Amino acid sequence: MSEKKSFFKKRKKAIIIFSVIAFIAILIIFNLQSQREKSVKVTVEKVAKENLTSIISASGEVKPKKSVNISAHVPGRIIKIGVEEGQRVKTNDFLLKLDSVQYEAMADRDRALISSYRAELIRADATMKKDERFYERQKKLFDEKLISEEQLEAAQAQYDISKAQHQAIVFQIDQAQASLESTLDTLSKTIYNSPIGGIITSLRVEEGEIAMIGTMNNPGTILMTIADLSVMEVEVEVDETDVIGVEIGHQAEVRVDALPDQIIGGQVTEIGSSALQKTTVSEESKDFKVIITLENPPETLKPGLSASADIITAEKKNVLAVPISALVLREKEDKENENSDEQEEGVYIVENSRVKFFPVEKGIMGEMMIEIISGLEEGQEIVVGPYSALRQLKDDMLIKQEEKEAGEEES
Numbered sequence: 001m002s003e004k005k006s007f008f009k010k011r012k013k014a015i016i017i018f019s020v021i022a023f024i025a026i027l028i029i030f031n032l033q034s035q036r037e038k039s040v041k042v043t044v045e046k047v048a049k050e051n052l053t054s055i056i057s058a059s060g061e062v063k064p065k066k067s068v069n070i071s072a073h074v075p076g077r078i079i080k081i082g083v084e085e086g087q088r089v090k091t092n093d094f095l096l097k098l099d100s101v102q103y104e105a106m107a108d109r110d111r112a113l114i115s116s117y118r119a120e121l122i123r124a125d126a127t128m129k130k131d132e133r134f135y136e137r138q139k140k141l142f143d144e145k146l147i148s149e150e151q152l153e154a155a156q157a158q159y160d161i162s163k164a165q166h167q168a169i170v171f172q173i174d175q176a177q178a179s180l181e182s183t184l185d186t187l188s189k190t191i192y193n194s195p196i197g198g199i200i201t202s203l204r205v206e207e208g209e210i211a212m213i214g215t216m217n218n219p220g221t222i223l224m225t226i227a228d229l230s231v232m233e234v235e236v237e238v239d240e241t242d243v244i245g246v247e248i249g250h251q252a253e254v255r256v257d258a259l260p261d262q263i264i265g266g267q268v269t270e271i272g273s274s275a276l277q278k279t280t281v282s283e284e285s286k287d288f289k290v291i292i293t294l295e296n297p298p299e300t301l302k303p304g305l306s307a308s309a310d311i312i313t314a315e316k317k318n319v320l321a322v323p324i325s326a327l328v329l330r331e332k333e334d335k336e337n338e339n340s341d342e343q344e345e346g347v348y349i350v351e352n353s354r355v356k357f358f359p360v361e362k363g364i365m366g367e368m369m370i371e372i373i374s375g376l377e378e379g380q381e382i383v384v385g386p387y388s389a390l391r392q393l394k395d396d397m398l399i400k401q402e403e404k405e406a407g408e409e410e411s
Helices: 002-035 103-144 150-190 386-390
Strands: 040-045 050-072 077-081 092-099 191-193 200-205 221-241 251-256 260-269 286-292 306-323 328-331 343-351 355-360 361-365 369-374 381-385 397-401
Touching: 040 386, 050 200, 050 361, 050 369, 092 260, 150 386, 191 221, 221 306, 251 286, 286 306, 306 361, 306 381
Parallel strands: 040 397
Antiparallel strands: 040 381, 050 221, 050 306, 077 092, 092 191, 200 221, 221 286, 251 260, 251 306, 260 286, 306 369, 328 343, 343 355, 343 381, 361 369
């Protein structure tokens, strides 16, 4: 019995020792596994040479280079319209006529007044000359002491009155002449001829309507719009951060929403010098007007159509380039002031399954790629994604390359 107890005691002790050893072994294995360096899964590409095109995109609408709004210069009833919307006109072609009866009557009145005043002027001129001669005779007699001073003064007073009456009639003639010229000017504004050759793109009135002139609170009646469609433009709004890269002469590719299958070439011909005035309250961003003159626009192109433009600001052939997604912005290691927030931009180069950060100097930016001026060599492998991995990478970190799926777009 004693031997049996001793056997079980030894067996129990052995089990305990074995369990402790097993537990320690498990701890050691777990510790080794936890200490084993973890790798980060990344996508890798080789630095290669590319053809890059830097583009600034903007949207706007199609407009004719030359467009004229015909507005009413005088009030009046429209009695005749000589054109139709869509009609082609030449310079000085008749457009429309306002009722001119009252202005013609005013002109006749002014002419009659002028004739009447001129007749009065003839009589006043004769009277003035007669009084002048009488005054000269009286003055001579006074010098010879043949008449009194009172008689001389009476003759001079009569002469002065004649001159004043003569001058008054001359003034009345001038006033009537000015009134006639004003009336004739108004009369001329009742007939409208085309100031340019082009197309009637908008006819906003009908015969019988009353045309009103503009006031401070009323812009007045716009009768019609004439546009020269031989030269067409696209007016786009470019963000303030992009407009500094746009220059006169830059080429552009224009797409019109109504003509989705066509790309129209163009050239930047005008850049606004000040920001566009917005009616919205938001002041978050400012846009600048940029005019693109179209080259060989299709005949189907109409003013007012929505359009988008890709302005080509730079082009380079066969230059080193990397995906934009590969660029990383991190704190600068050799900054002069430890408390400063200096940062540098670069990429992670892959060597022996480990990464190292290399600062780079950038050039122009394409749609998905960016030029590298210095810092990299052709054929070097760099990390291009994913974004979550790029954020956690550090120098000498172990990585595991993931195969890029076919058709996967660079992010």
